Amino acid sequence: MSAHGSSENDSYVKPNQPYERDTRYIETRITRDGADGYPVEAGRYRLVVSYACPWANRTIIVRRLLGLEDAISMGVCGPTHDKRSWTFDLDPGAVDPVLGISHLQEAYFARIPGYEKGITVPAIVDVPSGAVVTNNFPQITLDFEQEWVDFHRAGAPDLYPADLRAEIDEVNAHVYRDVNNGVYRCGFAGSQESYDAAYxxxxxxxxxxxERLKDQRYLVGDTITEADVRLYTTLARFDPVYHGHFKCNREKLSEMPVLWAYARDLYQTPGFGDSTNFAHIKSHYYEVHRDINPSGIVPKGPDLANWTTPHGxxxxGGSPFGTGTAPAAL
Structure with a gap:
């Protein structure tokens, strides 16, 4: 989720145009062979996130499921940001205690002076140099799963099993285009025509x-995979934000029986609900997107207690972690 050029007074909506996401990311990878100059190394890197952002939320969940907390530290930005970038206003003195910076922009500039694209979370920062390594969020979780295996906890689930990768990739492509990014194409549509099409x-x-989930517990196979993580972060935001704020209002998630039960099943699974912060989610969308919510007023509803109700x-069948185990309770 980008903060550069997105202050509270900036516009996310371009009149008479459909919303197009800027996907020009820093594609450097952290790998076991260090091919891009950044080898996998415990303690070297810091994952910078916001609980508000669905793309960053994926990395929070995967890091926790795999038990990478000791190998990769995590800095948390507040739910809102200023015109420069995401800020560390949750930390004492509003400075990240590891990176020593107040704005994520500083880490981007340390890598690429004057960086002009979006200052996005999630971002992985090389602590010794203070420079961003990558903000390529679709690749970050895949690399957590494949490149950081030496640092996975005992009992970590296989979120990207080799025999299911083609199907996971196919499902992810559909979900990204129509759902993950589809809600933004509704919310930031610049014309009735583009909104109607996205809706x-x-x-x-x-x-x-x-229909797919009616008779199977998870999206691909009989355990949680990368595909479930990617869909979950959008579903968690659907009723608090997307239904009203982004006009995705044919019905609420809580009125879609299969998806609502599926989302609650994941929410109640260690690693998902404990990585979800509804207060940050609502604060970000309603306070930052002033061109579609000019008052900045954050609605009090909906009541979110129903996320803990039985899902059945x-x-x-299926098992969340397969032959693995749940992460330890927080």
Missing amino acids: DQLFARLDWLS REQL
Whole structure:
């Protein structure tokens, strides 16, 4: 989620145009062979996130599921940001205690002086140099799963099993286009025509997902995979934000029986609900997107207590972690 050029007074909506996400990321990778100059090394890197951002939320969940907390430290930005970038206003003195910076922009500039693209979370920063290594969020979690295996906890689940990768990739492509990014294409549409098209595409895909999940507990295979993580972070934001703020209002998630039960099943699984911060989510969207919520007022609802109600998905079989185990309770 970008903060550069996105102050509270900036516009996310371009009149008479559909929303197009800027996907020009820093594609450097941290790998076991260090091919890009950044080898896997415990304690060297810091993952910078915001609990508000769905793309960053993925990395928080995967890091916790795999038990990478001791290998990769995590800095948390507040839910809002200023015109420069995401800020560390949750920390004492509003400075990240490891990186020693107040704005994430400083780490981007340390890598690429005058960096002009989006200052986005998640970002992985090389602590010794203070420079961003990558903000390529789709690749970050895949590399956590494949390149950081030597630092996975005992019992860590296989979130990207080799025999299911083609299917996971296919599902992820549909979900990204129509759902993960589809809600933004609704919310930031610059014309009725582009909004209508995005809305229809979003709900057609949600119907497709409901049908897929009607008789199977997880999206691909019988355990949690990368595909479930990617869908979950959008579903968690659906009723608090996307339904009203982004006009994705054919119905609420809580009115879609299959997806609502599926989302609650994940929320109640260690690593998901304990990595979800509804207060940060609501604060970010309603306070920052002033061109579609000019008052900046954050709605009090909906009541989120229903996320902990029984979901009944156990009867479909499957096991969240397969032959692995749940991460330790926080």
